[in-house]
Amino acid sequence: MAPNLNANKAEVSYLPQPALNRIANMGIFDTSCEGHQILEKIANKWTILIIYALTQGKKRYSDLKQQIVGISPKMLVQNLRSLERSGLIERKVFPTVPPRVDYSLTALGASLAEPLAILGEWAYQHIPDVNKAAKQYDNSPESKGFWEPK
Amino acid sequence: MAPNLNANKAEVSYLPQPALNRIANMGIFDTSCEGHQILEKIANKWTILIIYALTQGKKRYSDLKQQIVGISPKMLVQNLRSLERSGLIERKVFPTVPPRVDYSLTALGASLAEPLAILGEWAYQHIPDVNKAAKQYDNSPESKGFWEPK
């Protein structure tokens, strides 16, 4: 946070100021760094969607399974456990028959919802931009002979 | 955007207001939705790290390879191509010998850097929280007999 704006960045001025300066120098690029590991954990498709869903309020297992289209029970449970273990969601079991389990965001999980929501909004807002870029890329000469990544 | 604060959310009041209301109802949970696909594309480890690195300014291939610890040439190129195709980064080739290639963020990519930075900052700020939760979880009775997810 100290204003050590060193002069070794001449041409690029598009950096978002506050956040990135700190991040870059904190070992985020190193696998052994805990921040890296947490980032890796939350930066995956299913995790994000689960957080999104739970932001609407507590939900049952079957609700999540229905809302998150295409998720297999295995992946759902796996990610739910992962999130629970990290303290992002809470799992509440009702000893009834048939059983009932509610999942909800913890305070920690709720604090993550905001950043993830911003990310999701970005995705929506830039659909046309990405499509346009993809179309241009396909018509460019360098798109010939490249193994399609994904 | 209209203030339709319907009353069907009684107990949970932790939702971040602005972003999530829109996201949830826009098919983000559906694989066929373009927003979903873009999100899936940017929400992966290597992509995020590449964006982070390039936020510091334009970099050469070898610079990226060195900075992003543990990335293989295959993954690096694959993700670079993916990002280029989506219009997030620009690839500039210098016809010199030995060859030189610079990668840099486009305006679109720069606009994504901010959300990603926020996410990365969240990861760092909550390292202790996640660790504490994990420790508690391990000591809880329900952590017995569960297949460790990741």
Added chain:
DNA sequence: CTGAATCCAGGCGGATACTG
């Protein structure tokens, strides 16, 4: 209903060797 267990294919992703 909420998962657990098992099976299995596809692809992610690392290692290596090789080009212009």
Added chain:
DNA sequence: CAGTATCCGCCTGGATTCAG
């Protein structure tokens, strides 16, 4: 230097079945 090509292990993740 900046990739490309190839091989391949392994793990993700889907499908299915079963249990409490």
